Amino acid sequence: MAVDAAREAGSFRGARLRLSSVLWRRPWLKLVVLLVPPVAAFVAVYAASLGAMLVSSFWTSDSFTAAIVHTWTLDQYRAIFSLSDPTYLRIAGRTIGMAAAVTVTDAILAFPLAFFMAKIAGRRTRSLLFVMVLLPLWSSYLVRIYSWTTILSKSGPLNWFLNGLGLPDAQLQFTNKAMWIVFSYVWLPFMILPIYAALERIPGSLLEASRDLGARGSRTFRSVILPLAFPGVVAGSIFTFSLTLGDYITPLLVGGPGSSLIGNIVSEQSASNLTFAAAYAMVPVGVMALYIALARRLGAFEAL
Amino acid sequence: MRKRIRSWHVVLAGLVAMLAVPAAGVSKTSALPTKIGPGEGALKVMEWGQYTDPSFAKKFEQQTGCKIQRKDAGSSNEMFNIIHGGGNGYDLVSASGDASLRFIYAGDVVPVNVNLIPSWKDFLPAFKSPPHNTIKGVHYGVSLQWGPNTLIYNTKKVKPAPTSWSAIYSPKYKGKISVPNNPIQIADAALYLQKTKPSLGIKDPYELTKPQFDAAVTLLKKQKPLLLRYWLYPADDEKDFKTGDAFIGATWPLQTLTLQASKVPVKEIIPKEGVTGWADTWMLTKNAPHPNCAYRWMAYAATPQVQAKQALVFGETPVNPKACPYMNKIQKGSCAGYHLSAPAAYAKSIRFWKTPVKTCGWGGRTDCKDQQAWNNAWASITG
Numbered sequence: 001m002a003v004d005a006a007r008e009a010g011s012f013r014g015a016r017l018r019l020s021s022v023l024w025r026r027p028w029l030k031l032v033v034l035l036v037p038p039v040a041a042f043v044a045v046y047a048a049s050l051g052a053m054l055v056s057s058f059w060t061s062d063s064f065t066a067a068i069v070h071t072w073t074l075d076q077y078r079a080i081f082s083l084s085d086p087t088y089l090r091i092a093g094r095t096i097g098m099a100a101a102v103t104v105t106d107a108i109l110a111f112p113l114a115f116f117m118a119k120i121a122g123r124r125t126r127s128l129l130f131v132m133v134l135l136p137l138w139s140s141y142l143v144r145i146y147s148w149t150t151i152l153s154k155s156g157p158l159n160w161f162l163n164g165l166g167l168p169d170a171q172l173q174f175t176n177k178a179m180w181i182v183f184s185y186v187w188l189p190f191m192i193l194p195i196y197a198a199l200e201r202i203p204g205s206l207l208e209a210s211r212d213l214g215a216r217g218s219r220t221f222r223s224v225i226l227p228l229a230f231p232g233v234v235a236g237s238i239f240t241f242s243l244t245l246g247d248y249i250t251p252l253l254v255g256g257p258g259s260s261l262i263g264n265i266v267s268e269q270s271a272s273n274l275t276f277a278a279a280y281a282m283v284p285v286g287v288m289a290l291y292i293a294l295a296r297r298l299g300a301f302e303a304l
Numbered sequence: 305m306r307k308r309i310r311s312w313h314v315v316l317a318g319l320v321a322m323l324a325v326p327a328a329g330v331s332k333t334s335a336l337p338t339k340i341g342p343g344e345g346a347l348k349v350m351e352w353g354q355y356t357d358p359s360f361a362k363k364f365e366q367q368t369g370c371k372i373q374r375k376d377a378g379s380s381n382e383m384f385n386i387i388h389g390g391g392n393g394y395d396l397v398s399a400s401g402d403a404s405l406r407f408i409y410a411g412d413v414v415p416v417n418v419n420l421i422p423s424w425k426d427f428l429p430a431f432k433s434p435p436h437n438t439i440k441g442v443h444y445g446v447s448l449q450w451g452p453n454t455l456i457y458n459t460k461k462v463k464p465a466p467t468s469w470s471a472i473y474s475p476k477y478k479g480k481i482s483v484p485n486n487p488i489q490i491a492d493a494a495l496y497l498q499k500t501k502p503s504l505g506i507k508d509p510y511e512l513t514k515p516q517f518d519a520a521v522t523l524l525k526k527q528k529p530l531l532l533r534y535w536l537y538p539a540d541d542e543k544d545f546k547t548g549d550a551f552i553g554a555t556w557p558l559q560t561l562t563l564q565a566s567k568v569p570v571k572e573i574i575p576k577e578g579v580t581g582w583a584d585t586w587m588l589t590k591n592a593p594h595p596n597c598a599y600r601w602m603a604y605a606a607t608p609q610v611q612a613k614q615a616l617v618f619g620e621t622p623v624n625p626k627a628c629p630y631m632n633k634i635q636k637g638s639c640a641g642y643h644l645s646a647p648a649a650y651a652k653s654i655r656f657w658k659t660p661v662k663t664c665g666w667g668g669r670t671d672c673k674d675q676q677a678w679n680n681a682w683a684s685i686t687g
Binding site: 061063064065066067079085087088090091149153154155156173174252253255256257258260264265268269271272273 | 406410543674679
């Protein structure tokens with residue numbers, strides 16, 4: 001019995017050795033075995049669904065039954081880019097404008113904090129700040145948005161505070177401004193972290209060298225820090241920009257009449273007119289493709 | 305030789321089978337069952353959440369042995385896509401008025417014998433053979449529950465009390481008005497125009513020609529700057545009235561009753577122009593694998609006790625007025641609160657949701673605005 005088991009173990013070991021020598025002799029085989037599962041998952045799950053969306057955007061839906069009619073047409077894109085009824089152009093413009101505003105706001109808010117964390121704060125302060133930046137991400141994003149609807153409500157804490165100071169009500173509830181504030185809040189950590197990573201990689205010796213050469217603080221910032229940290233800003237902006245571009249919960253809960261973004265239209269139309277929803281969903285895909293091409297030229301991917 | 309004969313037999317059998325399949329479908333639709341057979345032990349339903357709530361479905365499962373397997377749908381379109389796309393073995397679907405006609409015309413549901421539903425004869429007259437589930441006297445399902453879309457207002461802030469929908473189109477309460485975020489809201493505007501602008505000649509708020517449709521859209525576009533917001537979830541609507549941010553708006557009885565229960569000074573009325581409303585129907589699918597359990601469920605759901613329980617779980621009104629005492633037993637005054645004790649004319653005065661289609665029933669025209677036109681117009685109004 002024991003001998004059998006030992007022989008079996010030996011043959012198992014032999015097979016393993018043979019396999020490893022085969023893999024050693026053919027390095028490409030090892031690569032194929034390692035890469036096929038993730039690449040297959042990527043193609044089947046990720047790229048295929050995007051492809052299906054692209055294809056169905058060139059079909060049309062039956063107006064009565066909502067069934068997809070498989071005839072090739074550009075009707076959906078004509079409706080989106082129609083100048084006689086610019087509803088969908090207006091909503092796309094609002095979405096892109098909102099994404100840009102949120103990105104700029106977050107960059108301005110995140111940079112000083114990230115700089116403080118990376119270059120000035122001591123170890124304890126730094127870890128404390130990290131926890132504070134990441135803490136909101138531990139709670140549901142829906143809960144945080146709902147709490148903002150309470151804060152901005154006419155009888156909410158914000159107006160209570162303003163009235164206490166003798167100031168009039170802030171008319172923010174259910175407006176695009178409210179949407180801008182809430183978006184800037186929820187995506188801020190995604191801007192802070194890449195900027196922090198970029199700033200941390202700047203060697204202290206460069207800053208000293210700049211000072212040795214007679215540059216003052218503002219000059220060092222403009223000529224040394226900003227150019228080296230800029231790829232981090234661009235990397236963070238990819239997150240804030242794309243997350244705003246695809247969101248539809250925030251406009252639903254804090255937006256008012258006239259706050260619809262692309263995501264709202266896609267979610268409304270996805271059941272009754274799937275082909276139109278698919279075509280409209282291609283708009284942010286196109287915008288992001290352009291944005292990422294631009295970001296790549298600005299060196300954002302070296303900072304990731 | 306023998307082999308050839310055999311293959312010839314196979315071809316013949318195949319032909320017979322091919323002919324028999326559509327024939328079976330026809331006979332199924334034309335011959336109604338005359339009695340309910342023994343249950344099949346299972347029932348698969350496509351429903352609105354809580355329509356087979358365990359609080360009343362458990363008893364049914366014990367009595368009949370039909371184990372319920374449920375799927376909660378998110379929208380009428382989702383219901384339609386799944387049932388129309390082959391059914392997936394569903395027996396029943398709780399179709400709303402904006403989907404029920406689609407099911408009937410697409411041939412996805414079959415007629416039912418209402419004589420097998422003992423409580424059917426007790427139904428409010430408006431729900432025995434309503435146009436959204438009965439065509440030329442053929443019943444495609446059993447009415448279930450309904451509700452009006454009413455005008456709600458804060459009694460402390462809105463004085464004098466409104467009597468007309470004009471209150472939500474006038475600048476008097478600018479920034480304090482809230483309305484639902486739903487394309488079917490165009491019908492509410494059309495209903496208002498039907499009474500206030502007779503020159504448009506609106507006959508049916510769900511069948512609108514281009515000039516009628518454009519007038520309704522223009523009215524809603526003018527209303528937009530007056531609004532606090534378009535609400536999507538009933539809980540958000542309640543919150544706006546609770547915080548005092550909204551004074552007046554279009555709502556469902558569910559929100560009014562919830563708000564009144566938490567002592568918010570609100571009241572709801574049926575304005576003089578009338579209201580729109582929704583009405584749901586249990587419909588039996590074409591290829592239902594468990595028709596006997598389905599019939600048993602439709603009969604069970606129509607009984608007064610179950611009607612009362614479901615109404616209060618979901619916040620809607622039974623079609624069976626005998627449910628009234630049971631509702632009051634569970635929640636005092638709820639029968640009157642949900643308008644079940646109102647005269648029969650009340651339910652008749654409601655214009656129930658139906659799918660907008662190109663063919664106008666009233667004039668034989670084919671240029672009415674369809675559901676997609678409604679969706680697009682709603683996007684251009686709200687977006």
